[in-house]
Amino acid sequence: MAGVGFELKKLFKKKGGYFSILKGYSVSAIVTEGPMILCILMLFSIRQMLKAFDTSYAVQEMYLITTTYIMIFSLIFSNTVLMFISRYTSDCLYENRMRDILPSFYAVLFWVLIISGVISGIYVLYLDKPVLHKLINWAQFMIMLIVWIQMSYLSAIKKYVRVLMGFIASATASILLALLFMFAGMEPLTAAFLASALGYAVMAIMYMQEMIRYFPSGKANLFIFFPALDSYKDLIITGFLTALGLYGHNFVFWFGEYRVRVIRGMTYCMKYDVTAFFASITIIPFLVIFVVSLEVNFYNCYKKYFDTILYDGTYDDIRFENVNLRKTLFRELSHVFEIQFFIEIVCITFVGNYLSTIGFDREMLVMFRYLCMGYCFYVLVKSVIILLMYFDERIGALKVSALFAVTSILFSVLLLPQGIEYYGLGFVAAAVVTSIYGLVLLYRYVNRLEYNVFCKQPLFAGEQEGMFTRLGGYMNEKFNTKKKS
Amino acid sequence: MRICIIAEGCYPYVAGGVSSWIQMLIKGMPDHEFVICTIAANMDQKGKFKYEIPDNVVEIRENFLDQFLDNKAVNHVKYNLTDKEKQAVLDLITKDSPDWNVLFDMFSVRGKYKINDFLSSEAFLNIVMEACKDIYKLTPFNKVFWTIRSMLLPVFNVLLCEIPQADIYHSVSTGYAGILGAMFKYMTQKPYIITEHGIYTREREEEIIKASWVDIYFKHTWIDFFAGMAKIAYEKADRIISLFYGARDLQIAAGADYRKCQVIPNGIKVSRFESIEPIKDDGHPLTLGGVIRVVPIKDIKTMIYAFEGVKRKVPDARLYLIGPTDEDPDYYKECLELIKNISCPDIEFVGRVNVAEWYGRLDIIVLSSVSEGQPFVLLEGMASKRPCVATNVGSCKELLLGNEDGFGQAGEVVPVMNPNLMAKAILKMAENRDSLRTMAMNGYNRVLKFYQEEEFLMAYANLYEDVIK
Numbered sequence: 001m002a003g004v005g006f007e008l009k010k011l012f013k014k015k016g017g018y019f020s021i022l023k024g025y026s027v028s029a030i031v032t033e034g035p036m037i038l039c040i041l042m043l044f045s046i047r048q049m050l051k052a053f054d055t056s057y058a059v060q061e062m063y064l065i066t067t068t069y070i071m072i073f074s075l076i077f078s079n080t081v082l083m084f085i086s087r088y089t090s091d092c093l094y095e096n097r098m099r100d101i102l103p104s105f106y107a108v109l110f111w112v113l114i115i116s117g118v119i120s121g122i123y124v125l126y127l128d129k130p131v132l133h134k135l136i137n138w139a140q141f142m143i144m145l146i147v148w149i150q151m152s153y154l155s156a157i158k159k160y161v162r163v164l165m166g167f168i169a170s171a172t173a174s175i176l177l178a179l180l181f182m183f184a185g186m187e188p189l190t191a192a193f194l195a196s197a198l199g200y201a202v203m204a205i206m207y208m209q210e211m212i213r214y215f216p217s218g219k220a221n222l223f224i225f226f227p228a229l230d231s232y233k234d235l236i237i238t239g240f241l242t243a244l245g246l247y248g249h250n251f252v253f254w255f256g257e258y259r260v261r262v263i264r265g266m267t268y269c270m271k272y273d274v275t276a277f278f279a280s281i282t283i284i285p286f287l288v289i290f291v292v293s294l295e296v297n298f299y300n301c302y303k304k305y306f307d308t309i310l311y312d313g314t315y316d317d318i319r320f321e322n323v324n325l326r327k328t329l330f331r332e333l334s335h336v337f338e339i340q341f342f343i344e345i346v347c348i349t350f351v352g353n354y355l356s357t358i359g360f361d362r363e364m365l366v367m368f369r370y371l372c373m374g375y376c377f378y379v380l381v382k383s384v385i386i387l388l389m390y391f392d393e394r395i396g397a398l399k400v401s402a403l404f405a406v407t408s409i410l411f412s413v414l415l416l417p418q419g420i421e422y423y424g425l426g427f428v429a430a431a432v433v434t435s436i437y438g439l440v441l442l443y444r445y446v447n448r449l450e451y452n453v454f455c456k457q458p459l460f461a462g463e464q465e466g467m468f469t470r471l472g473g474y475m476n477e478k479f480n481t482k483k484k485s
Numbered sequence: 486m487r488i489c490i491i492a493e494g495c496y497p498y499v500a501g502g503v504s505s506w507i508q509m510l511i512k513g514m515p516d517h518e519f520v521i522c523t524i525a526a527n528m529d530q531k532g533k534f535k536y537e538i539p540d541n542v543v544e545i546r547e548n549f550l551d552q553f554l555d556n557k558a559v560n561h562v563k564y565n566l567t568d569k570e571k572q573a574v575l576d577l578i579t580k581d582s583p584d585w586n587v588l589f590d591m592f593s594v595r596g597k598y599k600i601n602d603f604l605s606s607e608a609f610l611n612i613v614m615e616a617c618k619d620i621y622k623l624t625p626f627n628k629v630f631w632t633i634r635s636m637l638l639p640v641f642n643v644l645l646c647e648i649p650q651a652d653i654y655h656s657v658s659t660g661y662a663g664i665l666g667a668m669f670k671y672m673t674q675k676p677y678i679i680t681e682h683g684i685y686t687r688e689r690e691e692e693i694i695k696a697s698w699v700d701i702y703f704k705h706t707w708i709d710f711f712a713g714m715a716k717i718a719y720e721k722a723d724r725i726i727s728l729f730y731g732a733r734d735l736q737i738a739a740g741a742d743y744r745k746c747q748v749i750p751n752g753i754k755v756s757r758f759e760s761i762e763p764i765k766d767d768g769h770p771l772t773l774g775g776v777i778r779v780v781p782i783k784d785i786k787t788m789i790y791a792f793e794g795v796k797r798k799v800p801d802a803r804l805y806l807i808g809p810t811d812e813d814p815d816y817y818k819e820c821l822e823l824i825k826n827i828s829c830p831d832i833e834f835v836g837r838v839n840v841a842e843w844y845g846r847l848d849i850i851v852l853s854s855v856s857e858g859q860p861f862v863l864l865e866g867m868a869s870k871r872p873c874v875a876t877n878v879g880s881c882k883e884l885l886l887g888n889e890d891g892f893g894q895a896g897e898v899v900p901v902m903n904p905n906l907m908a909k910a911i912l913k914m915a916e917n918r919d920s921l922r923t924m925a926m927n928g929y930n931r932v933l934k935f936y937q938e939e940e941f942l943m944a945y946a947n948l949y950e951d952v953i954k
Contacts, residue, residue, distance in 0.1 A: 309626065309627050310627065312625035312627070312628070313625060313626060313627075314617070314621075314622065314623055314624060314625060314626055315614060315617030315618065315621065315622070315626045315629075316617075316622070317626075318626050448607065450610060450614070451607045451610050454610055454630055455561070455605045455606065455607065455609070455610055456561070456605075
């Protein structure tokens with residue numbers, strides 16, 4: 001089973017024409033991007049509320065930037081461990097070490113909270129804000145870290161609906177609480193902060209209940225995952241680099257001439273950040289198509305190939321499946337890219353005009369067009385990383401994510417002095433360069449698939465079968481890591 | 486002169502016929518220096534010697550089939566093989582006669598290929614794939630790959646051993662020892678001798694056919710592989726020695742050039758048994774004795790069953806089982822249980838004793854082995870003026886019936902695993918004490934003529950002199 005992809009497959013196999021196909025697409029869209037959209041929905045609702053309560057633009061801006069900061073940085077901190085967690089839990093599930101899962105959650109949480117708690121704590125102290133706000137914001141940051149980590153554990157056992165329910169409950173709770181607090185006369189910004197934090201707390205509590213229900217309790221051990229860290233430290237680095245690649249280019253422009261300093265230590269570049277946000281939304285179709293087309297179709301060939309090896313296929317059988325796998329892989333990859341390219345062209349042509357009506361200026365529109373092309377190639381980068389993970393080619397995935405993180409920041413830095421006309425081109429260049437590199441890497445890898453499958457394994461027999469099977473088990477869980485970044 | 490003895494799976498780790506033979510050879514040639522190049526299965530055996538190493542052994546080089554097995558010591562290197570090298574490796578895994586000279590150059594300690602890296606390289610994978618277009622076309626690829634890897638690992642491991650300085654290389658079997666010998670010969674061009682006690686390829690073949698760990702697809706692969714190793718050893722050897730004529734014929738059938746083949750039988754120190762009196766005619770009960778290690782290959786159970794048959798006709802008969810019982814405790818236990826189940830009295834396990842003291846108490850020496858080379862026990866029995874009953878394995882027939890040497894019968898030969906015929910043969914011999922004594926003397930005279938230690942040592946001394954010229 002390929003995580004979500006495989007469940008969707010069942011959905012698609014039922015007869016019923018277009019309607020059911022559309023349903024399939026929408027379900028996968030909700031599952032993959034639902035949580036993200038709900039977060040943004042919540043953000044905007046509360047912001048509207050602040051507006052309604054006649055707060056100044058500065059207050060609204062403060063709310064927006066604070067919440068965005070919390071979200072981005074909690075994602076970067078948690079992303080660092082998410083891939084590792086996915087691998088660790090799937091190993092636990094495969095090896096039937098269910099009792100290790102819950103303790104590993106507490107242990108990971110312990111270390112992540114301590115490290116990010118200290119770093120963020122120092123940062124928060126430096127900010128020029130009321131102490132109460134500092135406390136609430138810091139608490140929300142910690143709670144969101146917990147939530148992201150809980151999500152990856154719940155996804156490991158495919159509790160997608162529960163994850164989504166959590167978001168709905170949390171968004172609802174925070175909106176209602178905000179309303180309540182504001183009507184009750186609380187200072188609006190405090191009310192907004194407190195409601196957001198409590199909303200996420202609701203989510204964390206709900207997830208915790210689910211986790212305790214599904215994972216058996218085990219002996220507490222703060223170092224339980226340390227041995228696994230030995231073999232999967234590359235996943236930690238890849239996780240961090242993936243998140244850095246996604247947001248790193250934004251950071252660069254916080255040092256540019258168009259930056260806006262809200263308070264000391266909190267800066268953003270409205271022109272670039274807002275544009276990048278809208279451009280990033282255009283990849284949602286990709287996420288859907290990737291799940292439906294590439295993962296489902298490719299996964300079939302992938303499974304067949306490894307089954308053939310495992311269940312006594314001859315050399316000719318394996319070659320046959322190999323050809324099939326490679327064909328499907330690159331066919332689906334180009335299919336995904338074609339559609340994404342088409343979507344970006346449509347967005348550039350039509351959405352641009354719409355954006356100008358909601359306040360995008362000429363520079364932002366140019367930037368938007370660049371970034372759309374950038375995200376079009378980013379889609380390839382993302383696909384390649386996921387596919388490399390499929391083959392347990394963790395070093396390859398690490399290289400690609402590292403190249404993207406480095407180039408997207410470096411090119412942006414290099415182009416920064418060229419002025420606003422060049423904003424966004426750095427990201428495009430990074431995405432193009434990295435996607436080409438990634439494709440070459442993937443192409444080389446699958447062209448030498450037998451070599452990679454057979455010769456990269458330990459020299460003498462023993463675990464070779466367990467290795468493949470475990471790989472399969474890992475793949476089931478792996479999908480969740482993608483969703484988060 | 487310095488002689489390098491290449492011993493696989495015996496001296497000095499395991500007590501037994503081959504090991505005693507080596508010990509005797511070395512002790513018997515105090516003027517020559519010996520280097521022992523051992524090959525044992527795994528590293529745990531390192532330094533655990535069962536023999537007191539004679540003073541003229543100047544060096545012991547221990548090699549283990551798993552000595553370089555280390556999953557961490559693997560680098561992923563790109564190798565570009567020449568066509569010749571590719572063909573040699575391909576032939577190694579598909580045929581029994583690859584170009585070993587090329588393989589020696591590739592994988593010896595001075596070769597440019599590191600085995601761990603090579604077996605993890607794409608070049609190697611491609612060769613396996615090549616084989617899959619041919620003889621493994623219908624065999625599961627995963628299994629082909631792992632089998633071939635595990636087949637090549639120990640051989641390549643052995644090839645990595647440093648070449649000891651010596652004037653003559655002498656391996657005491659084919660197999661891995663034979664491969665080493667062949668390589669030493671190829672590298673140094675010094676003379677190389679093989680002495681085979683049993684026929685290695687035959688023994689491996691039996692083992693592989695029985696082994697459950699070898700997949701049915703690959704029984705042939707493994708058998709051919711060992712046959713191929715024997716072939717190259719025979720090809721490189723200057724002399725191929727067997728202990729008896731039957732073995733010589735098998736060697737020739739396995740590819741040995743008959744012009745190189747020679748028979749040098751085992752020899753014993755007859756003086757050790759000189760003082761033993763001939764069988765007494767004092768009406769003592771019929772006493773049988775097996776001088777054996779209690780291990781399955783000696784098939785003690787058949788001997789017990791046969792004795793039970795004897796016991797029915799001669800109720801006061803007794804059986805002594807003389808030799809260590811601790812080598813295979815499970816088998817020993819099975820034997821004890823068997824004796825209990827068939828409730829057969831008067832069987833005694835004597836354990837580790839000085840056998841020379843025991844031959845005198847016996848009337849007939851019994852040997853029920855399923856496999857033998859040239860068993861010392863029969864030579865000793867004959868030297869002690871005792872008739873023998875033995876299964877028709879190894880050189881037992883030649884020893885007891887003689888190779889038309891005019892000495893006459895020294896005992897009876899019966900088929901393996903046939904307690905009935907063995908009991909019958911014993912009873913027939915025991916019927917007439919006079920004929921027992923005649924047989925005993927026949928055997929004694931034969932040993933005096935052909936199987937004396939001095940002769941044996943002389944033969945090898947001459948052989949060494951001969952090949953060095």
